[in-house]
Amino acid sequence: MSTVTPIITDLQLLTSLSLLLVSGAVSALFDLGLLRSLLWGAFRAFLQLTLIGYALGFLFSQERLLVVAAVVTVMTGIATQAATSRVPSVQRFPHLLAFGSLWASTFLVGTIVLALVIRADPWYTPRVAIPIFGMILGNAMTGISLSLERLFSSVREGSETVEALLALGATPWEAVQGRVRSAIGAGMTPTINNLMVVGLVSLPGMMTGQILGGADPLQAVRYQIVVMYMISAAVAAGCLLLTGLGYRRLFTADGALRPDLRESLRNR
Amino acid sequence: MQMSLLAFQNLRFSLNDGPGPALAGQVQPRSVLEIKGPSGAGKSTLLRVLARLSPFEEGNITFRGKPSSTVAAPLWRRQVQYLHQQPVLVDGTVEDNLRLPWSLKGYQEVPRPEEDDLFSALERLSLDGSLLHRDSRLLSGGEKARVALARSFLAGPTVLLLDEPTASLDEESRKALLKALRQWLEIGADERGLVLVSHRDDRAYFDRGMTLELEPRRGGQS
Numbered sequence: 356m357s358t359v360t361p362i363i364t365d366l367q368l369l370t371s372l373s374l375l376l377v378s379g380a381v382s383a384l385f386d387l388g389l390l391r392s393l394l395w396g397a398f399r400a401f402l403q404l405t406l407i408g409y410a411l412g413f414l415f416s417q418e419r420l421l422v423v424a425a426v427v428t429v430m431t432g433i434a435t436q437a438a439t440s441r442v443p444s445v446q447r448f449p450h451l452l453a454f455g456s457l458w459a460s461t462f463l464v465g466t467i468v469l470a471l472v473i474r475a476d477p478w479y480t481p482r483v484a485i486p487i488f489g490m491i492l493g494n495a496m497t498g499i500s501l502s503l504e505r506l507f508s509s510v511r512e513g514s515e516t517v518e519a520l521l522a523l524g525a526t527p528w529e530a531v532q533g534r535v536r537s538a539i540g541a542g543m544t545p546t547i548n549n550l551m552v553v554g555l556v557s558l559p560g561m562m563t564g565q566i567l568g569g570a571d572p573l574q575a576v577r578y579q580i581v582v583m584y585m586i587s588a589a590v591a592a593g594c595l596l597l598t599g600l601g602y603r604r605l606f607t608a609d610g611a612l613r614p615d616l617r618e619s620l621r622n623r
Numbered sequence: 624m625q626m627s628l629l630a631f632q633n634l635r636f637s638l639n640d641g642p643g644p645a646l647a648g649q650v651q652p653r654s655v656l657e658i659k660g661p662s663g664a665g666k667s668t669l670l671r672v673l674a675r676l677s678p679f680e681e682g683n684i685t686f687r688g689k690p691s692s693t694v695a696a697p698l699w700r701r702q703v704q705y706l707h708q709q710p711v712l713v714d715g716t717v718e719d720n721l722r723l724p725w726s727l728k729g730y731q732e733v734p735r736p737e738e739d740d741l742f743s744a745l746e747r748l749s750l751d752g753s754l755l756h757r758d759s760r761l762l763s764g765g766e767k768a769r770v771a772l773a774r775s776f777l778a779g780p781t782v783l784l785l786d787e788p789t790a791s792l793d794e795e796s797r798k799a800l801l802k803a804l805r806q807w808l809e810i811g812a813d814e815r816g817l818v819l820v821s822h823r824d825d826r827a828y829f830d831r832g833m834t835l836e837l838e839p840r841r842g843g844q845s
Contacts, residue, residue, distance in 0.1 A: 522676065
């Protein structure tokens with residue numbers, strides 16, 4: 356196979372701008388008020404991606420484990436922010452805990468994949484490691500914020516039952532273990548569903564990218580299989596760590612339900 | 624003088640509208656401590672504080688002479704048991720609810736009740752034994768309140784903290800509940816105590832007891 360990805364020239368990139376006219380027209384036609392956001396978003400996407408392109412070019416020339424670890428740590432910080440701030444029912448959740456869970460699960464699963472499955476030389480080759488870690492992070496982040504959201508909303512809604520269990524002499528863990536379980540499940544479900552439909556409903560972006568880049572489809576598929584398994588492991592580990600370590604934060608030091616979580620009780 | 628089952632001195636905790644007054648009181652064996660006062664005075668919060676479901680700022684609480692800080696919270700709450708004003712039942716049958724405490728680690732040492740024990744627990748509260756296998760969501764309000772209390776009787780606390788247990792009950796259910804409470808409190812080998820928040824004259828049902836009157840809050844509703 357002699358497939359070479361066609362180069363996208365400046366002119367061709369400009370041509371793609373015309374696609375924005377479609378989204379712009381839809382917004383204008385239905386008076387959605389999205390024009391400003393669309394333009395700002397289009398500009399930001401261009402700028403952010405261009406910058407990351409240069410940054411990646413630089414990083415890929417640095418074959419140092421420390422550099423890879425630093426990049427992943429910064430990415431984890433950003434992902435933590437996104438995972439905890441977009442969850443409306445979670446206030447004052449310790450960022451350090453979310454950060455720790457994301458970081459640990461990302462490194463654990465990423466290292467297994469890179470060192471044992473892919474085995475680049477060296478295993479932390481930035482061109483391989485950074486995209487892999489990035490994919491893990493993006494998915495683990497979604498899973499973690501789903502399970503955080505589920506845990507907090509379920510305890511809030513069931514605060515009377517949680518308290519009734521505490522009043523009977525339950526430990527904090529006993530009072531919420533069913534809810535912790537369902538929260539872990541809620542975080543893992545989308546990933547597992549995705550395993551079912553991948554290749555049927557959607558072609559994953561990474562695989563598409565590899566094929567565009569000239570890779571043998573069968574090799575691209577193999578990469579994708581590894582990535583899917585890796586993501587399901589990372590999401591499971593992340594959700595387990597976060598809710599397992601985090602459930603205690605629902606309670607005071609004396610093992611009572613935190614007052615802001617039983618707001619619904621007081622307002623009656 | 625006998626050692627009181629539950630006692631609190633100089634107890635201060637926050638209320639919705641600011642810091643509350645310093646409170647003192649005690650529960651003697653086989654007797655009731657009635658908490659009275661206008662709404663907003665902190666009656667319910669006092670019960671929650673005594674069960675360590677809400678925090679207090681100052682003072683101390685002791686159970687059989689032991690300060691609360693020396694007893695693990697789950698063990699404390701098993702002995703000094705708070706019952707929500709709105710009865711809380713879990714999904715499942717009445718039997719599932721009565722057996723709920725035995726799903727907890729803290730009850731490993733407590734013998735599991737036999738089916739006969741469950742029937743007699745229901746009977747004590749004038750509930751029909753046929754309720755045992757009924758879905759708890761199908762019970763009336765008065766039945767739910769009595770099932771929740773039957774569960775607490777079975778769990779075997781030393782002190783029960785009840786927040787207006789008869790408020791939403793019709794006269795018949797109310798009498799049944801008070802009669803059962805009195806029996807639980809005054810008859811039997813174990814020394815037990817009761818803390819009761821009540822607007823009605825429920826206190827009159829019990830032989831021994833005292834009343835703690837909470838002051839109205841400044842600017843609060845009466």
